[in-house]
Amino acid sequence: MAENITAHMDKSLESLKHNFSKVRTGRANANILSDITVDYYGVPTPVTQVAAVKTPEAHMLLIEPWDKALINAIVKAIGASDLGITPNSDGTVVRLPFPAPTEERRRELVKECREYAEQAKVSIRNIRRDFNNKLERDEELTEDDVRREQAKVQKHTDEYVAKVEELLKEKEAEVMEI
Numbered sequence: 001m002a003e004n005i006t007a008h009m010d011k012s013l014e015s016l017k018h019n020f021s022k023v024r025t026g027r028a029n030a031n032i033l034s035d036i037t038v039d040y041y042g043v044p045t046p047v048t049q050v051a052a053v054k055t056p057e058a059h060m061l062l063i064e065p066w067d068k069a070l071i072n073a074i075v076k077a078i079g080a081s082d083l084g085i086t087p088n089s090d091g092t093v094v095r096l097p098f099p100a101p102t103e104e105r106r107r108e109l110v111k112e113c114r115e116y117a118e119q120a121k122v123s124i125r126n127i128r129r130d131f132n133n134k135l136e137r138d139e140e141l142t143e144d145d146v147r148r149e150q151a152k153v154q155k156h157t158d159e160y161v162a163k164v165e166e167l168l169k170e171k172e173a174e175v176m177e178i
Helices: 002-021 068-080 103-137 143-176
Strands: 037-040 043-046 051-057 060-065 094-097
Touching (some): 002 103, 002 143
Antiparallel strands (some): 060 094
16 A cells, blocks of 8 residues: 555656756756657657757757758747747757846746645645545455554655655755856
8 A cells, every 4th residue: 555655646746856847947958848849750759859959058958950951840849839948040950048037037937836846735635635535445444444544644645745845945946046
C-alpha cells in the first residue's frame, strides 16, 4: 500500500518539477522549448527533436536544426508561443536571447509557481482521499486497522506537501534572484 501511494505522489512531484522547469527565470533553459512543436513533414514534432539546443552563454539559447529548411518554421513556432521571447535567425541557427525579467515580471512568475505548487498539493490531497476511500471500503480491515492505515496515508501526504513547499521555496529564490 505504502509503495503504491508513494508512486502516485511521486508523479505529482514530477509534474510539478516539469511545470517549474518551464518557468522562465532569465537564464537560458532548453526545457522551455519542450512544448513547442514544428510541422516536420506533416508531423507536429517538438523543437528539441529536430534541432540541437545549446546554451553558449547564461542568457542565450542557440537552436541549430538538423534540417535547415526548418529554420522559418522554428522561428514562427517560437514567435507564436507564449514565451515572450523574440527569436533571431541568421539562416543557419536561431538565437533566443533571454533578457533579465523586471521586478514586476519576477513577482508574476513567483505567483505562477505558487499556482503550480497549489495544483500539486491538491493532486496529493486527492490521492490521499482516494486511498482513504479504498481503505474504508475494504471489508477485510477492522476499524482500528483502517485508522492506522489512514494515519500512514496522512503521514505520506504531509511528507509530500512538505516536499512541494521545499521545491516552491527553491524556485521562488531562483526566480527572485537578479
